[in-house]
Amino acid sequence: MLNIGSHLSSAKGFLHLGKDALKIDANTFQFFLRNPRGTRAKALNQEDVDALRNFLAKHHFAPIVAHAPYTLNPCSSNARVRELAQEMFHDDLLLMKQLPGNYYNFHPGSHLGQDMDTAVSFISSMLNKELQPGQPTMVLLETMSGKGTEVGRTFQELRAIIDRVDLQEQIGVCFDACHLSDSGYDIVHNLDGVLDEFDRIIGLGYLHAFHINDSQNPPGSRKDRHALIGDGYIGLDTIVEILNHPLLRHLTFILETPTDLDGHADEIKLLRSLYRD
Ligand code: FE
Numbered sequence: 001m002l003n004i005g006s007h008l009s010s011a012k013g014f015l016h017l018g019k020d021a022l023k024i025d026a027n028t029f030q031f032f033l034r035n036p037r038g039t040r041a042k043a044l045n046q047e048d049v050d051a052l053r054n055f056l057a058k059h060h061f062a063p064i065v066a067h068a069p070y071t072l073n074p075c076s077s078n079a080r081v082r083e084l085a086q087e088m089f090h091d092d093l094l095l096m097k098q099l100p101g102n103y104y105n106f107h108p109g110s111h112l113g114q115d116m117d118t119a120v121s122f123i124s125s126m127l128n129k130e131l132q133p134g135q136p137t138m139v140l141l142e143t144m145s146g147k148g149t150e151v152g153r154t155f156q157e158l159r160a161i162i163d164r165v166d167l168q169e170q171i172g173v174c175f176d177a178c179h180l181s182d183s184g185y186d187i188v189h190n191l192d193g194v195l196d197e198f199d200r201i202i203g204l205g206y207l208h209a210f211h212i213n214d215s216q217n218p219p220g221s222r223k224d225r226h227a228l229i230g231d232g233y234i235g236l237d238t239i240v241e242i243l244n245h246p247l248l249r250h251l252t253f254i255l256e257t258p259t260d261l262d263g264h265a266d267e268i269k270l271l272r273s274l275y276r277d
């Protein structure tokens with residue numbers, strides 16, 4: 001069974017996300033716990049969170065993915081921004097305790113001109129302060145395109161973060177097809193080689209989720225502009241190869257393509273039809 005869904009947002013609350021997912025034949029989805037560009041947590045409606053938890057169980061959803069806000073930058077050169085990142089991370093993991101068994105994905109951040117070693121130590125120190133033994137949430141580091149001063153463009157950078165984390169069993173990785181290609185990993189001509197390299201540097205056991213996006217820009221462009229499935233430089237054939245790859249086919253796949261609910265319904269229908277059971 002292909003575990004696929006899309007990034008969803010709703011002003012109507014958490015349960016509504018589950019209902020939207022079901023409507024488009026998804027069995028997972030990604031969502032923000034708060035305004036993605038702001039910092040304010042949504043006023044927590046306990047009933048709504050409980051309702052979503054029950055809904056996911058009743059409809060046998062695969063693990064879902066909460067995405068940290070884009071403003072979260074644990075390796076900023078500004079101490080207040082780092083503090084704020086830790087606060088958001090803390091609050092988000094607290095909320096995720098009520099949706100156990102799922103993922104919390106975050107962008108490692110932007111180093112803003114500091115050296116990579118400093119950035120890596122800021123990120124791992126936040127993780128070491130916030131990860132708790134026995135927490136029910138797997139925290140995922142996303143592979144980044146390398147635009148600006150983004151950390152996490154290479155597998156080595158992610159490895160350096162993981163190396164300094166105490167509770168390594170609570171850390172995983174989320175691939176993003178657009179980011180991988182934009183950062184220079186040749187998933188179109190050499191998917192096996194890229195997976196091999198990941199396995200050598202980090203380990204395939206760390207890989208849990210995959211953002212399945214096409215890219216508006218050629219490989220290595222470091223741009224991070226997502227395209228619709230089959231409408232970019234990655235192409236449908238490679239996307240289908242990814243979904244069916246023996247080392248990847250069990251992952252949680254999330255569409256972050258620039259379209260609406262109907263568009264995601266069409267993409268999910270297409271990709272389910274191309275998944276070999
Ligand atoms: Fe992301």
Ligand code: FE
Pocket residue numbers: 142176211256
């Ligand atoms: Fe992504």
Ligand code: ZN
Pocket residue numbers: 176178179224225226
């Ligand atoms: Zn992106």
